[in-house]
Amino acid sequence: GAKAAGAEGAPAEKISYDNIMRLGEVTEVDTCDGQMTTEYYDIPFMIFDRLVEATSVGEGISEIIPGLAKSWDISDDGLVYTFHLQQGVKFHNGKDFTAEDVKYTFERMLLPETGAKNQDFISPIKGSQAMMDGAAKELEGLEIVDDFTVKMTLEQPFGAFLASLATPGCGIYDKETTMEAGKDFGLIPEKTIGTGPYYFKSWVLNDEKLILKNDSYWRGAPALDGISWKTVADADTMRMMFESGELDVFDCDYAPTQIGYFMSNDKYKGNTVIGNRVGIYYYTFNQSIEPFDDVRVRKALQMAIDRQSILDNLFDGRGQVLSGIMPPGLVGYNPNLPEIKYDLDAAKALLAEAGYPDGFEMTITQSTNSPDTLSRNEMVQAQLAKIGVKVTIEQVDEATWYAVRADGELPMYTTSWSADFNDPDNFLYTFFAPGNTQKRSFNFKNEALSNRVVAARAITDNDARMAEYQALEKAIIQDEAAWIPLFCKQHIFITSNRLKGFRVSWNGWTSTWHYYDGLHIEN
Amino acid sequence: MSELQKNEELLKITDLKTHFFTHKGVVPAVDGVSIEIPRRQIVGVVGESGCGKSVTAMSVLQLISRPGKIVGGSIRLDGRELVGADINEIRSIRGNKVSVIFQEPMTSLNPVYTVGRQVSEAITAHQAVSQEEARQRVVDMFKAVGIPEAEKRYKSYPHQLSGGLRQRVMIGMAMACQPQLLIADEPTTALDVTIEAQILHLMKQLEHDFGTSIMLITHNLGVVAEVCDYVYVMYAGKIMEQAGIFDLFDHTAHPYTKGLLNSIPKPTAEKRRLYNIKGMVPNLLRLPKGCRFSPRCEYARPECFEHEPELYDAGNQHLVRCFLYKNGGGPA
Amino acid sequence: MTQALLEKNAENPAVKGDLLEVDHVVKEFKVSGGFRKSSAVVHAVSDVSFSIREGETLAMVGESGCGKSTMGRLILQLLELTSGTIRFEGRDLGELSGEELRHIRKKMQIIFQDPYASLNPRMNVFQIISEPLTTHRVYATQKETEERVRELMRIVGIRPEFINRYPHQFSGGQRQRIGIARALALNPKLVVCDEPVSALDVSIQAQILNLLHDLQKEMQLTYLFISHDLGVVRYISDRVCVMFLGKLCEIGQTEDIFKDPLHPYTQFLLAAVPKPDPHLRREKKALLKGEMPSPVNPPSGCRFHTRCPYATDRCIQEEPQMREVRGRRVACHNVECLTIQ
């Protein structure tokens, strides 16, 4: 009956949380299989290893370091990558890690029946399209040289290939157990096996996920006994839990409005960990809708928004106003990009020129369950009112929002994007490649620029590639005014007194394999 | 029994005044009523609806509750004053020395308890007897009041019994502690004639067997004629006439009583128009000046509209509240 | 019809032919018992036949629950017959179309027992009394209607200036008069009086009985007078039918029945009535034992046999049929052997 069902999945033995880091999250996740999710990487990061890892080596600078691949060679034409694997690495269930597992993992990602979502990161490998189309059962470009050597051949050169292999979706799975687990992989802790520093202990839906340390981790066991994630639907409750000592880390992203409170509170002096988010907040224009088809209107709106005020009031000023696409910390970031000025008079003049001396009416659409977005929209609503633009904020539920956006029909919205891997491609291609611009409701009309975004991927000379990206950035944002960049912001964590060595990942994400590295608890 | 007690009436109500203090004004429901109930007698109280019969009865056991209040007079039971007595004393009398049965057998029993339990409760409330003994006595009492299959009926719920049986249960409950006085407030009004006859018969028997005095409240003069020894006729909170049963019917004195008797379709009468008292019962909030019956009275004289008559003696324990009898006379 | 012819009425010259014929009428109610108990059938009226002649008063007496009110409602088509026929002025009411029925409703009206439940508390006197008139569009103008309402009020003895008052501002007797006025508004032929005076005090009861009596004379009304008060019945009716548990026991001229009740049930019923005369008091009185059996499973044979001291085996097995005895119709196997107490 009830008892048995309730206890299911809960740790049977009493676990001491003395040396376990306790974290919180607001929504329950769908799976811990990194291939199957684009949203949740905490546990995939910790229980799996990747061939390579991305780590920050300084303020906003990331570097690729060895993972399960202890070294690699890249052919001169940039097409062939040969990985030399770590030997003697064991999965949590004691099985040995070999090249076979790498091949299995990558092929699993590409096979249509898996239904994985992160194929993008390995799609540069030759033959991946054939697999995704169901035409091939094996990945042509991946070759097992011996038990501990794997060779990957790309379709065309791709500068960010190593970086994309470091993304959490590319964790390596154990062939045997993963096949056995089938659909349960990523859902049932015992069946979700990796080589990572922690193993998956338990998962009670809407309550807690627990990973415990892997004593025989090949890099050496972590200092923590484990990490627990509590699912707390209400951010204010979570904050109270943190403040009354039930959580070790509070992620200010859940309550950006509280940053000022935490930062100015003596109690938390020295407990704040700040990382730059390699990401950007922005507003979009749907160029298929009047009057956004007029570049003058777009430029006017760019100038009519007081970005600094929004950053100051809603994020306690923690960040930096941006005028392009690429945020600081991303390779190719252009610090010399001209600034888009806040200038109401110029904005009004431009509007008048475009034939809207008294402004016009427009709609900003957002999903319902986001009070932060709402505050942002309300500020913009008030600011645009000053140049006579009357904004209606429309709220629809998340599913509708996504669906309408995919149809290219959201008029204007605000959201943010942060880097999956450290390359401008992750920004420019995502937004302004021909298909993508429609799917994100930009409907960017300048095809020449869009085509250049695609072509830039194949430029082998890295410097030339960066130069092209910077040129594109200027053309798209400043000349074409295709969106309104707002700012990048800092990611602030408040930690408990006992937690030491907490660091933020290079891109500012919450998920980081740094949870392994140097993190410990002093009781 | 002491000599003194023997001579005194069992219940002596003197000049009882029970008023209701409603937000529309004071309702003098009982306005100076004196009733005596001797031992071993069935005394009837008759009158039209709303004349204060029930309130009188309830006053005896102090069952009047807000907004009603006994504002004057005395009620002496066996020489003991009940008005103003301690609530515990009253409680020890309720259901014990004096018990009541009500008009509506349908609603007077608690639907969620067995009738046996409800009756035995009346015993255990006053006497320290064991459950088993109380049960036995209830069963005996059920037999005494003519409930067939008494053992089985003990476990019945009120809704499982017919109206007649329920009224028998009520009587059984009232008789459980063998009270000296039984107040029966319209015990048969809600019952069919054949059942009514059974119940009236039972009451007479009880008076006979247990020596219980009965105050029988009714509006049916037929019932009075059938069982009572002495009768009080009430009108708008006052006693209008009181007499022995034969006197009342043979030498009806008060115009009101006459009117009542004449209104009844006589079994032998020819089909002619019935006599009827004109008008209707006055609103107690706006009682007429003088005799309260004067507006409806055929014999009313000027003084009737001015002064309230007293109870005048018409001889032979026959008292009449009518100026016609002021000097022992009668209507022309 | 035949039975009606058998009963000659010479005394009352106002009485003419049959106005209403009730022929083998049965009414059963299905009660689901709220699905807790298995559903049951209440045999409220079982195979009842009688007729009412124009201008007479037929009284229907019997104990509570014997089916009197059900019979009244059946006649007025307020309930559907289970079987049998009811003919009004020779027409089978069951075969009338909706419009015909509406038309014939003008000629049959009802007066209820409870003066509180029978008037809509949210309507004033005018609205209540005028409802039949407006429903059948008797008058073209509001003014005529109001005139008629005032007239009706005068007829039943309510001061016409009370026309805008609401029911709660009247006493029980006055309410009953309003109910009567409503019933008379359309000049009906037949009025079913369902215990019209049971809820009233004797003094008021006398007023209403007189009123009904007067109205009958003035308006040539025919009454079906339902009551359990035998005194009242004797006073008002020309003929009486006695009901027991959904069946007729006895039907005949009022005086015949009161002087010489034939059916044992009638005898006991009459004996039980308390007489308003102490001299008639009897110490030993013939009391009927027990209570009314349940109409859900009525006793076999004669329905009265469980309470009847004269019951024989035949009474238990065989249902007695109505038959003519000494100028009356009685349903008892043993009438001939019984003598009056």
Next chain:
Amino acid sequence: MQEAIQAAEFAEETTRFMPPREDVEAELLDDTSIWSSLKSMLKNNKLAALSLAVIVIVILMAVFAPIVAPYDPNFQDADNLRFAAPSMAHWLGCDELGRDVFSRLIYGARVSLVIGLVPTLIAMTIGTVMGLMSGYMGKKVDFIIMRFADIVLAFPSLLLAMVVMYTLGASLVNIFIALSIVKWAGTARIVRAQTLSLKEKEFVEAAKAVGVKKWIIMMRHILPNCIPNLIVLFSLNIPDSIMSESSLSFLGIGAVPPSTSWGLMVYRGKQYLFNYPWLTLAPGVAILILVLAFNFLGDGVRDALDPYLKD
């Protein structure tokens, strides 16, 4: 002895209630209209009177919001007035965008009251019609309507409202629709029950005997006698709707900005409970008081109309 006294007091307290008898009432009260009963209730029940006063004040404030509110509720001065504490200038302080909380509260009252009233009216109108038809027509009509009511009542009402809101999207009109869908069935049940008992009343039979048409009987004889019950239901349904709206706001599907409701204000203000408690306390207490007032008034109305409810 002590015990005896206590017992006596207890008796005093409990026996003091004896209902006025109906027949007595008929004689004593010349004017027992619903209206006058309510008036005398307000005279005797101070809590209900106070509640009415509160409600009237809130309504007036809402109606005359532009006059009463000291500021434009949407005027932002984030740079200067962000989280301004309560002061003479801003009685209830300012919110995270520098808007005057008091003014927003007054404008929010509009939305909250409208959400209290409109869905209740719609739902009760539908429910009354359904209940009347179901109760009076009986048979198939009854069966079908009651099965629909069963379906609605079988849903957890908040979940149903949520599903409807998600289906239709967040907007004021959709809140009306969602709450009406959720609430009509309750009214229908009650009206049906009362119709069933009224149907058996003799005055309805009298009307039938006269040949009055079905729907006229429903409108003229049944409906007016349901009114006391409907009044009570109405006064108890309003607070319910207001509370439902606040729940929906919590789930992000309540009122839509820039219009604000109290529920939404509480929800958005709750993140500042620690530092700027007025942002959530002001609207929260406002809801508490308004809903309590409606409840007390509803209870008072129920008590006052008690004799009518039993008709």
Next chain:
Amino acid sequence: MARYILKRVLISIPVLIGVVFVIFFMLNVVPGDPVTLMMGEHIKPDLIEAFRERMGLDDPFIVQFFNYLKNAVQGDFGMSYKLNREVSGLIFQAFPHTLKLTLWAALVAWIIGIPAGILSAVKQNTLVDRGFMTFSLMGVSMPVFWAGLLLQYVFAYKLGWLPVTGYKTWQAMIMPSLVLGWSSAGTIARLTRSNLLEIMKNDFIRTARAKGLKEGTVVVGHALKNAMLPVVTMMAIQVSSLLGGAVMTESIFGIPGLGRVAVSAIGDRDMPLLQGTIIFTTMLIIAGNLIADLLYSVLDPRIRVE
């Protein structure tokens, strides 16, 4: 008795089907696309198509409905889109927590509501009456999430007496059950009060007094049981409102119950999960009504099941 239960269960079937239909209909005519949401940011049109086909989302509405119904009868409510698990499993995992919360809350509601109702009735129209009624109605008059937050703030954050969230210990259960229970205490108090007042007007109360019973015995022994009968039925109806309140209480106090499942299912457009949850709660409510009816008939001899 068995027949009665069977009959009631049979009557519930069309209602349940109606519920399924309504939910199915509403979720199928909406503009939002569950697939898009599920697939998140990286969407490939062909993948979506393949997925749709696999899930049978391209079938006509009525076909989908009957397929669903057919499977549901066999206890198969499908797979959650978002969580990739069997809906029935998810529900059965969450249900005990909701049940526990609801029972605790019901207990609180009774502990507050019934005595408050009795005392206010006994002391009708006094300050005591007003006080108790105000207290119990306050629960109904506060948004659950607001009351929860205030409690957390005071008892967990400021005083540190109780944990902010949780459900495994009794301490953790105190606040959630208080918040939820309080919200329905008002209804119970109100009902108890008015019933008791009503019952006290009855003739049999006069009979009890006339027997010479103590006033306390009259109220507790004779009036209360009658007065409680409708309150028992109320409890079943409250199942619905408690389940509704649980949605928010669970969110605030971190209880992994059905309310959380339902809310996230709605947010995720997780139709199978939402349908399953609602059908399940509907069954609970229907069962609650049935139990209340049976209880009523056990307690009330007038309609006792023979």
